[in-house]
Amino acid sequence: xxxxxxxxxLKKVVSRLSELSDYEWADFSSRWQLTRVAKGDMVIRAGQTxxxxxxxxxxxxxxxxxxxxxxxxxxxxxxxDFSGAYDSFLQQxxxxxxxQAVADTELLRINFExxxxxxxxxxxxxxxGRIFNANVLIGIGRRQIExxxxxxxxxxxxxxxxxxxxxxxxPQKHLASYLGMTPETxxxxxxxxxxx
Amino acid sequence: xxxxxxxxxLKKVVSRLSELSDYEWADFSSRWQLTRVAKGDMVIRAGQTxxxxxxxxxxxxxxxxxxxxxxxxxxxxxxxDFSGAYDSFLQQxxxxxxxQAVADTELLRINFExxxxxxxxxxxxxxxGRIFNANVLIGIGRRQIExxxxxxxxxxxxxxxxxxxxxxxxPQKHLASYLGMTPETxxxxxxxxxxx
DNA sequence: GGACGAACTTGATTTAGATCAACATTGTAT
DNA sequence: ATACAATGTTGATCTAAATCAAGTTCGTCC
Numbered sequence: 001x002x003x004x005x006x007x008x009x010l011k012k013v014v015s016r017l018s019e020l021s022d023y024e025w026a027d028f029s030s031r032w033q034l035t036r037v038a039k040g041d042m043v044i045r046a047g048q049t050x051x052x053x054x055x056x057x058x059x060x061x062x063x064x065x066x067x068x069x070x071x072x073x074x075x076x077x078x079x080x081d082f083s084g085a086y087d088s089f090l091q092q093x094x095x096x097x098x099x100q101a102v103a104d105t106e107l108l109r110i111n112f113e114x115x116x117x118x119x120x121x122x123x124x125x126x127x128x129g130r131i132f133n134a135n136v137l138i139g140i141g142r143r144q145i146e147x148x149x150x151x152x153x154x155x156x157x158x159x160x161x162x163x164x165x166x167x168x169x170x171p172q173k174h175l176a177s178y179l180g181m182t183p184e185t186x187x188x189x190x191x192x193x194x195x196x
Numbered sequence: 197x198x199x200x201x202x203x204x205x206l207k208k209v210v211s212r213l214s215e216l217s218d219y220e221w222a223d224f225s226s227r228w229q230l231t232r233v234a235k236g237d238m239v240i241r242a243g244q245t246x247x248x249x250x251x252x253x254x255x256x257x258x259x260x261x262x263x264x265x266x267x268x269x270x271x272x273x274x275x276x277d278f279s280g281a282y283d284s285f286l287q288q289x290x291x292x293x294x295x296q297a298v299a300d301t302e303l304l305r306i307n308f309e310x311x312x313x314x315x316x317x318x319x320x321x322x323x324x325g326r327i328f329n330a331n332v333l334i335g336i337g338r339r340q341i342e343x344x345x346x347x348x349x350x351x352x353x354x355x356x357x358x359x360x361x362x363x364x365x366x367p368q369k370h371l372a373s374y375l376g377m378t379p380e381t382x383x384x385x386x387x388x389x390x391x392x
Numbered sequence: 393g394g395a396c397g398a399a400c401t402t403g404a405t406t407t408a409g410a411t412c413a414a415c416a417t418t419g420t421a422t
Numbered sequence: 423a424t425a426c427a428a429t430g431t432t433g434a435t436c437t438a439a440a441t442c443a444a445g446t447t448c449g450t451c452c
Contacts, residue, residue: 067345074341087334119326123319126326130315133329138283140336145270147344148376149263152409173429180344185409187431348439369399381439383401 006034006057006108013055013080017135018128028125031114035107043083043099043107050088050095052109056081059105060169064098064177073178076102076170082132083107102170152181156189202230202253202304209251209276213331214324224321227310231303239279239295239303246284246291248305252277255301256365260294260373269374272298272366278328279303298366348377352385 007029014020020028032055037043043061044050054061054077061077063085074097077083088095092112110118118125150158159179160167166175176186203225210216216224228251233239239257240246250257252273259270259279270293273279284291288308306314314321346354355375356363362371372382 065341065345067341072341072345086330087337090330090334119323123322126319126322127315130322130326130329133326133333134282134286137329137333137336138286140333140340141283144336144340144343145261145263145268147340149261149268171429182410183430184411184432188409191431367399378440379400380402380441384439387401 006055006106007032009057009080010055010108014128017131018124020122020124020128024122024124028118028122031118032108032110035109037101037105037107039101039103039105041101043101044085044088044095044097046096046098047094048088049092050085051111052084053086053089053112053115054083055108056083057106057108059107060102061105062100062102062170062174064100064174065096066098071174071177073174075178076166078169086136102174147180152179152185153189155179155181156186156193160193202251202302203228205253205276206251206304210324213327214320216318216320216324220318220320224314224318227314228304228306231305233297233301233303235297235299235301237297239297240281240284240291240293242292242294243290244284245288246281247307248280249282249285249308249311250279251304252279253302253304255303256298257301258296258298258366258370260296260370261292262294267370267373269370271374272362274365282332298370343376348375348381349385351375351377352382352389356389 010032011025011029014028037059043054046066056077056079058079061083063074063076063083064071065074066072083099085095085097085099087093088097089112119129146155146158156179159175172186172190173183176183179186181189206228207221207225210224233255239250242262250273252275254275257273257279259272259281260267261270262268279295281291281293281295283289284293285308315325342351342354352375355371368382368386369379372379375382377385
């Protein structure tokens with residue numbers, strides 16, 4: 001029904017995993033609220049409880065944790081990704097994640113109560129949730145093996161090959177911590193691999 | 197209805213996440229098949245497609261991948277854990293995981309078609325799947341941060357504190373690779389931390 | 393119960409990547 | 423446009439953990 005780009009976008013992404021009837025979609029989509037965050041804004045801070053689950057329509061978010069004072073990037077979300085402090089949202093407990101906009105970003109968000117109501121009411125949404133979670137966990141699993149088994153240089157190469165666009169979007173100190181190396185090491189590899 | 201320990205055990209674990217009616221449980225549980233594997237037996241090998249999803253009633257399984265010839269432990273499953281080459285099962289694609297029994301083990305297993313039929317037929321099972329997946333992904337996420345942010349020594353300490361029993365169950369070369377260190381390093385830490 | 397291979401230990405050496413330090417460049421606010 | 427802070431670069435040094443190399447102990451199969 002919607003001709004609103006963010007909602008159309010969400011619909012396309014949701015319907016890849018589960019089919020919602022028009023009625024279900026109307027109800028489900030009405031629970032999502034459009035939000036904008038400016039570059040540098042915090043979406044959620046460690047110590048808070050996450051009340052929302054997010055869909056990134058346009059822009060980039062960065063998730064990070066502070067590990068004895070050190071800012072360590074855990075992941076990035078761009079267009080068409082869902083994002084949020086997932087464990088905190090699901091368990092309505094305090095998070096130790098921070099999520100910050102790396103660029104001006106347009107989000108849709110749904111709050112915890114609405115999301116749970118949707119799971120209760122519609123099997124199609126429950127199915128979406130099951131498959132979505134499965135995909136996320138497979139992705140995290142892959143990344144874990146990635147971080148585990150490859151050297152700093154291999155990790156750099158693989159990111160460069162798999163997500164070259166991110167090198168433009170995100171300051172390299174964040175990419176460095178995401179890849180589990182210092183900014184100095186990142187810089188040296190960059191020179192080695194990408195030239196001056 | 198069952199008084200069979202493995203099935204009772206499965207029921208208890210499943211019902212923690214979602215409530216199944218007696219009818220649903222009768223159907224669902226009938227799809228699970230009891231299997232025994234002896235210490236050393238392979239449950240699934242890299243290169244195969246995983247047709248089953250497992251519940252460990254009793255015993256220990258080890259999941260590992262070969263990374264240029266090196267055996268790297270990815271995780272262990274003991275009593276009450278589900279196990280399997282999860283991405284391969286869900287996507288019915290070739291896996292690069294190996295799963296091997298570390299001790300004589302009693303499993304229940306369900307095949308892909310039955311599992312999908314259960315998801316289709318019962319919302320309660322779909323719900324179980326959603327929440328189960330969510331819990332697994334939260335767990336993997338935590339472990340990722342663990343591996344990422346702690347030194348070899350800290351990882352050793354944390355495993356020792358959180359899962360002391362595993363030191364008895366699993367050969368330490370496997371624990372070493374699980375913790376991302378060599379057997380030599382593991383052995384030195386062991387001496388340091390646990391004495392002669 | 394001996395013996396063979398696998399698992400573990402211990403020490404010496406090497407190395408990938410961290411840390412430290414100084415400087416260069418870029419971005420942003422006034 | 424200027425200037426200050428944040429980000430990135432480059433080189434020198436340091437260090438945690440890997441690798442290499444012998445042993446020793448343990449488990450299990452005839």
